[in-house]
Amino acid sequence: MTNSRGHHMVLTTFMLPAGYHKDSWRMDGSRADELANFDFVADLTRMAEAAKLDAVFFGDIAHANTVMRGDIKMNGFYEPMTTLAALAAVTKNIGLIGTISTSFYEPYNVARLLAGLDHMSGGRAGWNIVTSSDGFQNFGLTEAPDGPTRYRRAAEFVEVVQKLWDSWEDDAVINDRESGWYVDTSKIHTIDHVGEYFRVQGPLPGPRSPQGRPVLVQAGSSAPGVELGTSVADGIYTAQPLLQPSIEFYADFKAKAAAKGRDPELIKIIPGILPILGETQAEADELAGELARNIHMENGRKQVGADLKLDLSSLDLDEAIPAGWFSEDPSRGSRYHIYRRKSVDQGMTLRELIVDLARSTGHQWMAGTPGAVADRMIEWFEARACDGFNLNAPFNPGGFALICDKLVPELAERGYFRHEYEGTTLRENLGLPYPSSKRESALA
Numbered sequence: 001m002t003n004s005r006g007h008h009m010v011l012t013t014f015m016l017p018a019g020y021h022k023d024s025w026r027m028d029g030s031r032a033d034e035l036a037n038f039d040f041v042a043d044l045t046r047m048a049e050a051a052k053l054d055a056v057f058f059g060d061i062a063h064a065n066t067v068m069r070g071d072i073k074m075n076g077f078y079e080p081m082t083t084l085a086a087l088a089a090v091t092k093n094i095g096l097i098g099t100i101s102t103s104f105y106e107p108y109n110v111a112r113l114l115a116g117l118d119h120m121s122g123g124r125a126g127w128n129i130v131t132s133s134d135g136f137q138n139f140g141l142t143e144a145p146d147g148p149t150r151y152r153r154a155a156e157f158v159e160v161v162q163k164l165w166d167s168w169e170d171d172a173v174i175n176d177r178e179s180g181w182y183v184d185t186s187k188i189h190t191i192d193h194v195g196e197y198f199r200v201q202g203p204l205p206g207p208r209s210p211q212g213r214p215v216l217v218q219a220g221s222s223a224p225g226v227e228l229g230t231s232v233a234d235g236i237y238t239a240q241p242l243l244q245p246s247i248e249f250y251a252d253f254k255a256k257a258a259a260k261g262r263d264p265e266l267i268k269i270i271p272g273i274l275p276i277l278g279e280t281q282a283e284a285d286e287l288a289g290e291l292a293r294n295i296h297m298e299n300g301r302k303q304v305g306a307d308l309k310l311d312l313s314s315l316d317l318d319e320a321i322p323a324g325w326f327s328e329d330p331s332r333g334s335r336y337h338i339y340r341r342k343s344v345d346q347g348m349t350l351r352e353l354i355v356d357l358a359r360s361t362g363h364q365w366m367a368g369t370p371g372a373v374a375d376r377m378i379e380w381f382e383a384r385a386c387d388g389f390n391l392n393a394p395f396n397p398g399g400f401a402l403i404c405d406k407l408v409p410e411l412a413e414r415g416y417f418r419h420e421y422e423g424t425t426l427r428e429n430l431g432l433p434y435p436s437s438k439r440e441s442a443l444a
């Protein structure tokens with residue numbers, strides 16, 4: 001490894017078969033007619049595995065609001081756990097990270113789902129822990145509980161899931177034909193959890209999974225979100241469009257985790273990036289223009305309005321949203337303030353904002369040659385603005401092919417990414433240790 005940090009980047013991909021760039025499913029060559037079809041997502045995942053990416057990452061939202069506003073990007077066409085289980089059967093090395101909401105499930109189900117995926121994939125499961133800000137109408141409530149309440153439930157939820165994953169000691173299965181006992185029951189323990197939200201006896205009905213505990217990723221940016229991430233997450237997804245704020249976020253996050261006794265090197269900070277690639281800068285710019293020409297502007301207007309909670313129906317597309325329409329309230333969330341800055345400080349017009357949001361939804365995007373995009377990624381990695389990236393393919397399958405065939409090899413060539421998988425589990429490939437069960441640590 002030739003880079004100064006002594007290890008390579010983490011690279012995962014946000015698996016959105018419709019394409020991360022809004023409306024890119026309208027491009028020539030997209031496989032839009034195959035959305036919700038397994039072969040399509042399996043082809044994309046095999047491409048990611050051939051490029052030796054750490055993991056494919058499936059987001060999830062339990063409602064159809066964005067689809068009804070004309071944006072199918074963050075779609076419900078692929079339910080994460082069922083899709084990942086199917087993908088486990090046709091892949092060998094790549095990590096399989098799925099989103100499950102702590103607001104809409106019970107910990108016992110989630111512990112089983114992820115342990116099951118970990119078993120079926122030989123140790124490649126990961127969980128993106130979200131608390132969901134929408135969709136509560138589908139689960140018996142009229143609106144979302146406030147952030148601190150959702151994260152209180154999430155913290156207890158994760159604690160219960162971890163206790164359940166540890167409820168079988170590593171060597172509880174003895175498979176002893178002589179004695180007639182398949183398991184050593186003295187090594188299987190109830191958890192007897194009684195908390196504010198959950199009462200769970202345990203143990204799980206099956207053995208500890210290959211990774212001991214599947215990898216935990218999280219993306220909270222509010223104070224309670226960061227509190228959960230710094231306490232439990234192995235990986236942090238984050239929208240960081242600018243270098244300096246990302247360096248500050250990285251240092252602050254790792255310091256908070258270290259203050260809790262965690263090894264900051266074992267927590268991977270993974271901002272998103274959307275690369276639009278061309279053989280030359282002119283070719284990349286032309287592609288960016290083609291993607292922008294596919295955007296349905298009126299749907300874009302609705303989407304920006306919904307994201308910012310503003311009525312933009314009367315605004316000319318070539319005007320900027322008036323500064324006075326924005327709130328400075330920090331509780332509006334990090335994405336809101338990214339767009340407030342772009343509009344107010346950088347003077348972007350509504351049309352430019354729609355295009356920018358269509359490209360990145362608040363993440364960094366860059367049009368350039370593979371060499372130039374690799375330069376930018378390396379600059380961030382060396383500056384400790386990140387430990388790697390979540391690659392957002394602007395369009396599929398063509399835009400993802402450019403990432404896998406041109407950008408990732410460039411990073412590998414320059415010593416910033418692997419040529420071969422190091423291990424067979426996601427933990428091994430991320431350089432994370434096998435976690436001893438809580439019971440063992442309590443006894444030690």
Ligand SMILES: Cc1cc2nc3c(=O)[nH]c(=O)nc-3n(C[C@H](O)[C@H](O)[C@H](O)COP(=O)(O)O)c2cc1C
Pocket residue numbers: 058059060061099129130131132133147218219220221222223224225226237238239272333390
């Ligand atoms: C890359 C990335 C992916 C995310 N994926 C999801 C998702 O699939 N489902 C979801 O409900 N929230 C998702 N989120 C939202 C976060 O879980 C979180 O709610 C958001 O960053 C705001 O932080 P807060 O919850 O602390 O306010 C994602 C965020 C990021 C940055």
